[in-house]
Amino acid sequence: MENSANNRIESLDMKRSRGFLKYILRISFAFIILALVIGLPAGIFFSIINASLEGFGVGLIAGVICSLLGFAVIVPLDVFAKIKCHRKYGFVDFRVRQQRILHIDADYDTICETLWQEFHAWKGMQLRNKDMKRGIIEVETRRSWKTFGEKITVTLLKRRNRKVLVTISSKPRIFTTMLDYSKNFENLERIIQGIKDRLKEGELGTS
DSSP states (O other), rough: HHHHHTTTTEEEEOOOOOHHHHHHHHHHHHHHHHHHHHHHHHHHHHHHHHHHHHHHHHHHHHHHHHHHHHHHHHHHHHHHHHHHHHHHHSOOOOOOSEEEEEEEOOOHHHHHHHHHHHHHHHOOOEEEEETTTTTTEEEEEOOSSSSSOOOEEEEEOSSSSSSEEEEEEEESSSTTTTOOOHHHHHHHHHHHHHHHHHHHHHHHHOO
8 A cells, every 4th residue: 555655756857966166155155255254343443443454354355254053063964964964865966945846646635735744744844825726835944953944935827637747846934045045855755745745644534
């Protein structure tokens, strides 16, 4: 029965890019921005206090050091989270904004109800938009120590032979987020697994 439920879901994005290069560039960019945000005001302050441009250089050095200290903490935590994802799912995606496209062999209304039940079971989930006629569900997760929360969007499109095209995306609520500790990747995996489990329960209930 489990294989039957799994076979009803077909992934259409098998050639997913890991986004590792962009991940490195994103960290480098965030490091420079943080160093400038701290260093420029500090440089101006020290220049005024010392009445010398040398204070500006001191401020920039202070910004770089603070940025290094900050990233020495958050980057290893993010890497550790991705290692856990790889061990759990056998795959890890370094992108912050995640998207999966699925073909699900089930009734349209059944899938809508399945998704709604899945989201309703999540603690702290807030419904932002639910339009079943247009096939759109938008929810937001609660804040945690990892992130400020994520925005999850699901769109459904009826296809032939009872199949429904389902697009699931998850992205940070704050668009400037550079590191998400794989929360968006885990959101999609959790939703897909939840759909499989609920379809399986439905099959058991009708057997």
